[in-house]
Amino acid sequence: MQKFPSKDPMQPGFWDQRFEAQFTPWDKGGVPQALRDFVAKAAQPLVTLIPGCGIGYEAAFLAQSGWDVTAIDFSPAAVASAKAAIGEWGQHVIQADFFQYQPAHTLGLIYERAFLCALPAAMRPEIVQRWAALLPAGALLAGFFYTDNSPERSLKGPPFSMSSDDLQALISPYFELLEDSAVVDSIPVFIGKERWQVWRRLASR
Numbered sequence: 001m002q003k004f005p006s007k008d009p010m011q012p013g014f015w016d017q018r019f020e021a022q023f024t025p026w027d028k029g030g031v032p033q034a035l036r037d038f039v040a041k042a043a044q045p046l047v048t049l050i051p052g053c054g055i056g057y058e059a060a061f062l063a064q065s066g067w068d069v070t071a072i073d074f075s076p077a078a079v080a081s082a083k084a085a086i087g088e089w090g091q092h093v094i095q096a097d098f099f100q101y102q103p104a105h106t107l108g109l110i111y112e113r114a115f116l117c118a119l120p121a122a123m124r125p126e127i128v129q130r131w132a133a134l135l136p137a138g139a140l141l142a143g144f145f146y147t148d149n150s151p152e153r154s155l156k157g158p159p160f161s162m163s164s165d166d167l168q169a170l171i172s173p174y175f176e177l178l179e180d181s182a183v184v185d186s187i188p189v190f191i192g193k194e195r196w197q198v199w200r201r202l203a204s205r
């Protein structure tokens with residue numbers, strides 16, 4: 001196990017050190033099948049934001065599919081790695097902090113993978129409130145949600161886990177669950193502990 005000086009995932013430097021050392025055990029190295037299926041089924045392209053995008057394979061895939069996509073990451077090293085990895089599609093990746101970023105256009109979709117679980121539990125309400133603030137009623141939040149009942153993993157991360165009941169309680173004040181399915185192509189760190197979910201923004205809050 002590699003050791004890094006920065007221990008605080010709230011700081012860009014934490015992620016910079018890991019991207020610079022190419023220590024990225026969360027990185028899938030490609031586009032998850034459930035996202036491919038979601039795009040294939042979509043009635044129309046959606047204006048999409050990918051918060052905490054890392055290498056941003058999904059940004060390249062969505063742009064190639066004709067979707068208006070912006071992928072953001074606050075780590076300069078993550079953004080540099082993404083631009084190096086995805087070539088011309090790197091123009092869709094920008095350095096920005098999710099909690100400050102203002103999209104240029106009204107969003108139809110936020111895509112989630114390994115961002116919610118990258119930050120400590122205390123940040124979860126803020127993340128969900130920001131998703132809710134960025135999405136108009138009817139817009140979608142779709143992606144991969146990491147759940148694990150281990151109390152140790154909820155405190156020791158990233159990834160920081162939570163139970164599926166806690167996940168439901170966190171998101172359901174703002175979104176209704178439309179889809180919830182097993183993931184067929186998880187990488188080892190998430191195997192058996194992630195669900196593909198699609199949530200729709202409610203009008204009420």
Ligand SMILES: C[S@@+](CC[C@H](N)C(=O)[O-])C[C@H]1O[C@@H](n2cnc3c(N)ncnc32)[C@H](O)[C@@H]1O
Nearest residue numbers: 015026052053054073074075097098113114118
């Ligand atoms: C575990 S990685 C996941 C990367 C990518 N989503 C993936 O699936 O491979 C979490 C990412 O979130 C980024 N991140 C953490 N806090 C952020 C913030 N406030 N704004 C933007 N990016 C952030 C980190 O720099 C890191 O690249």
